[in-house]
Amino acid sequence: MRLLWPKARVRRVTELTPEWLAARGLSGLVVDLDNTLVPYGVAPPAKGELAEWNRSLAEAGIPVFIVSNAKPGRTRAWARSLGLEGWGLAGKPFPWSLRRAVRRMGLAPREVAVAGDQIFTDVLGANLIGAYSVLVEPIEPKKGLVHTRWVRALERRILERIPGPQNGGAQRSESGE
């Protein structure tokens, strides 16, 4: 059960600022694509808040990898557009792709945040490799495949037991505090 619990929950991926990461001893970020970074089906380029956030991480020298279960072409297009490394068909929650990303950063898993919107792929994968798991609220909760809907029903049952980011700040969303 512990493997399904995120270390932190945030409303949006853009809350994972250089300061947020530094405060938790984290030096790298692996991020999911669909419904975490961008809505399903949306093509690059990034605009506004997302583009600014991406720039601030780059300026702080924080390596960011996109590791997605989506099609490789879509993932690569987004990674290239953001100036990041990234790959699709990652097979999360199996740990190989996440481990590869962390290795490429030259960091230990505990120094890397792995963020995504799904407990059974993103959070489980992160916890399996010993990274700092961050559950991000899905950008569009109602969208997704049929199988995602029943997975989400299971997720809701788990989330009822974890303090969430209902009333705001990332500070309050830590599950372990």
Ligand SMILES: [Mg+2]
């Ligand atoms: Mg996702």
